[in-house]
Amino acid sequence: MKILSVNAGSSSLKFQAYEMPNETILVKGVFERIGLEGSFYTIKINGEKIKKEVPIKNHEVAVQILTEELVNLDVVKDLKEIEGVGHRVVHGGDIYKDSVVIDDNVLSTIEELSPLAPLHNPANLVGIQAFMKQIPSAVQVACFDTAFHQTIEEDRYLYAVPNEWYTKYGVRKYGFHGMSHKYVSHRVSDLLDKKYCNIIVCHLGNGGSISAVRDGRCIDTTMGFTPNAGIVMGSRSGDIDYSIIPYIMKKTGKSIEEIDTILNKQSGMLAVSEISSDFRDIEAKISERDHKAILAHYLFVNSVVSYIAKYYVELGGADAICFTAGVGENSPHVRRMVIDRLACLGLKLDRKQNEEMRLGKEGMITREDSSVPCFVIPTDEEVMIARDTYSFLN
Ligand code: AMP
Numbered sequence: 001m002k003i004l005s006v007n008a009g010s011s012s013l014k015f016q017a018y019e020m021p022n023e024t025i026l027v028k029g030v031f032e033r034i035g036l037e038g039s040f041y042t043i044k045i046n047g048e049k050i051k052k053e054v055p056i057k058n059h060e061v062a063v064q065i066l067t068e069e070l071v072n073l074d075v076v077k078d079l080k081e082i083e084g085v086g087h088r089v090v091h092g093g094d095i096y097k098d099s100v101v102i103d104d105n106v107l108s109t110i111e112e113l114s115p116l117a118p119l120h121n122p123a124n125l126v127g128i129q130a131f132m133k134q135i136p137s138a139v140q141v142a143c144f145d146t147a148f149h150q151t152i153e154e155d156r157y158l159y160a161v162p163n164e165w166y167t168k169y170g171v172r173k174y175g176f177h178g179m180s181h182k183y184v185s186h187r188v189s190d191l192l193d194k195k196y197c198n199i200i201v202c203h204l205g206n207g208g209s210i211s212a213v214r215d216g217r218c219i220d221t222t223m224g225f226t227p228n229a230g231i232v233m234g235s236r237s238g239d240i241d242y243s244i245i246p247y248i249m250k251k252t253g254k255s256i257e258e259i260d261t262i263l264n265k266q267s268g269m270l271a272v273s274e275i276s277s278d279f280r281d282i283e284a285k286i287s288e289r290d291h292k293a294i295l296a297h298y299l300f301v302n303s304v305v306s307y308i309a310k311y312y313v314e315l316g317g318a319d320a321i322c323f324t325a326g327v328g329e330n331s332p333h334v335r336r337m338v339i340d341r342l343a344c345l346g347l348k349l350d351r352k353q354n355e356e357m358r359l360g361k362e363g364m365i366t367r368e369d370s371s372v373p374c375f376v377i378p379t380d381e382e383v384m385i386a387r388d389t390y391s392f393l394n
Contacts (some may be wrong), residue, residue: 014031018238027070089128158172160171166392173223180325185201188377198318200213204327210307220229273292275290322374350365350367362375
């Protein structure tokens, strides 16, 4: 059975086609600069990369080109062979606790939830509608970034603010990166061969979040009402004292929108290092002993370590700690700093294994005598979407 896994952004559309249930990738690619000058798409198939620069007016045109290519490239003879399309949807509010088959009711609910994710949910919807039109025979499934965190209990998802903010305006912790936390925690549970276990997942990418997972259910996560909360990120501040906002507004005369943009796009590693939001650029400067690059790493590691320690306590101990996403999968330097700081809990890094674990490799990076094993697990949100979609068809 063939399944498509789709991630539609405001001007992009990523896709991956799978043969299920064996999860073989048939083809993958991305449409970029949709609706803008210089639009193009790239497709990878059988180790070959195809790039075409063509006008892509909107998502519907992108999906039309995609379906034509699927037939031209012999991935399918007839589009009816694609039995399911799984869509990444950023916000499911507290309505969707799992992935769901899309019908009119789901479409309007995703739209109603748009104020909670104004940049993402509308773009996700446009993608869904384009596929509903182009492949009407396929079952369309929405896989929410927030759903995995819906098992978090009230005493951890509520903020200590007037109750009306929650009941009237939906202000609560939602958490994000759910498909990644779900994939990684399931994978580690398989590696440990334990269904009932406590796992801390560190998704450290350009955006980053950490979650505490007990017996496959998330009990806490670092992102909150928005993806701005929690650990220090590439260009997002993570947790700050909210009083800084009115203070800086008064001092600088900046509007709330300007401050929001600064906290989202000009803070985090970028602001502290004054180099880049990309860890590779900052790490290159660390080797030159650049003070700000070193300082940015310390701020980042401090925030990661403090949440791991918090979740270790919340879970009552951990069976595994995992690192995933761009930084977690590829930076032995960051992992070493984090694990060395956790030596007081009995964690012992295997330095050689840690150096080797990068570029898509999966494995353990702690010594056999470490109190908690730590793993690098390359995340795979696309396959998680394909699995969830397949589950409705099987
Ligand atoms: P993601 O958001 O998961 O795609 O992660 C992207 C981020 O991973 C980039 O912005 C880099 O900061 C980081 N990254 C990717 N490769 C490396 C590497 N080899 N060493 C350090 N950081 C990396």
